[in-house]
Amino acid sequence: MITNYILAPILVHMITAVLLLFNWQRVRAQKIISIIGNSIAFILCVQLFYATQRHGFLILQAGGWKAPFGIVFVSDTFSSIMVLLTAGVSLAVGIYSTAALNVSRIKYGYFFIFHFLIMGLLGAFLTGDIFNLYVWFEVVIISSFVLLTLGGKKMQMEAAIKYVTMNMLASVIFLTAIGILYGITGTLNMADLSQKIAQIENRGLVSVTSLLFFVGFGIKSAVFPLYFWLPSSYHTPPSAIAAIFGGLLTKMGIYAMIRVFTLIFRPDEFVLGVFVVIAIMTMITGALGTINKRSVRRLISYLIVCHIGYLIGGLGLYTELAFVGMIFYLIHDVIVKSNLLMITGIIYKIRETTDMRRLGGLYKDYPRLSVIMVIAFFSLVGIPPLSGFWPKILFFGESLQAKEYVLLGAFIFASFVTLFVIARMWSEVFWKPSPKPISESSDHFSKLPLSGKFALVAPVTALSLVSLYIGFNAEGVFEIARKTAFELMHPAAYIDAVLNNTSAQ
């Protein structure tokens, strides 16, 4: 079905960002506009999700140019899931940032850049054109550069150099791959590419191009040999920014990878072997990296890397059930990782540190808050019946079925280490008596007005409830994940919807 409705959430974020520019330096107005804009975009994204569920593929042809020639925007089940998750997390983080960030960051355009970042993410998830995807990627990374450096502390500057360099390099590699792809097929539309690539006789060249895409997206999503920028940059910005980065930015790379390797390229044995090896190494190195970390923020950075390995592993298995697990895990991971990083922000507000050696006694002081936090922690580990449990069952089962015993071992090892570090974090931060007497002056949380406390705790509670909901209503999420996996495994319907859409506008 052709509809202009797809662009609505993107436009809402753009208009919000422009309105915010007119309110430069006005903190209260900026907070209100940002929350309103986020809420409208969230409602629109929920509608988009339901419309996609009802009508199948939604398509927009920019300027009325027919599919292989003009730029198309496509909303299939996978895109609409990612859009819904982005909108939900951005609403939660938007509300959280009104209380979590200091005034000077808001004055110098935090919300303005934040909305451009979300706009870029939504665009990247909805586009059906490979070069347009590159442009949205650039919108996202330049916004993320600004967010990462906003504040200008020495630590942030050091992190920014690594982050900026690696992301610019990834963009160059991505662009190189697009250039070669255009040279061998003469088209940029992803559906059209899918058909043209299948007819190319020089399969070696196609494999090399696909691996160039893999390296480009791999840097962005932090897979094994390319992840070093992530743990040395994600802990430096404030936790609200880290929540968006950790929850959504790395997942954008994964989204692009899944899209490219299901729609455009059908990976051969060799490429799948590469995926499996990289998944194993990512899980093992990420898991080992967490063990000696004392700062909660750095620990979560390595957990992000470790769990990217699960998603690559799902892609490497390349069966429909593994894809169901991968999509389910992606949904779970976006929500839990954003939630965890927001929680570390609250811990920092309460104790002025995220170093586990100097933390303790949180359960005694804030019992109710701790219960909300523990849901997020143990969802991540996947204690049944919480949300991380269901996709892991699928991953284990599928790797056993495919006789990938090393991959199975890596899945189990990564899960076990996650359990170990999260349990240690729980006992160190919440159960252990506080190592030093707590002075009233260091607790910035209790001094906040009620609205500020609400703005910090409500998003965390909401995301924890979503985790619980996913865990207890796994059937519903499975249905959607199964539908997505079917569409990914059988892209003919997508291609047909994009290229042969003859119905009038």
Add this chain to the structure above:
Amino acid sequence: MELLLVLLVGILYSAGIFMMLRRSMVKLLLGLLLLGNGTNILIFLMGGLTKGKPPIIHADEKNFTDLYADPVPQALILTAIVISFALTAFAIILLKKVYATTGSDDLDSLNVQDLDI
């Protein structure tokens, strides 16, 4: 002409990667710029070179009868140039700021925060 461009792309890529591997931040940035320019020429080359035939149809003709230059790679390069312009502007300011806060152009002196775990 193609061979010349192929050589140029190769030189730009190798020089870019060589410069990126240096320890100086300014050289790192120069390396990234060279790589970006190499990519632009690569796209230009991959689109196929057609000399002196702009893709414009005369008023009395209905469709293309000859082999014309492909306008898409040029549009792609234009977009890529604009984007890399913005990125470069940001990166130069960032380098200046990093130099002001750390007082060093050496990338190895940026590992202070990685030492504490």
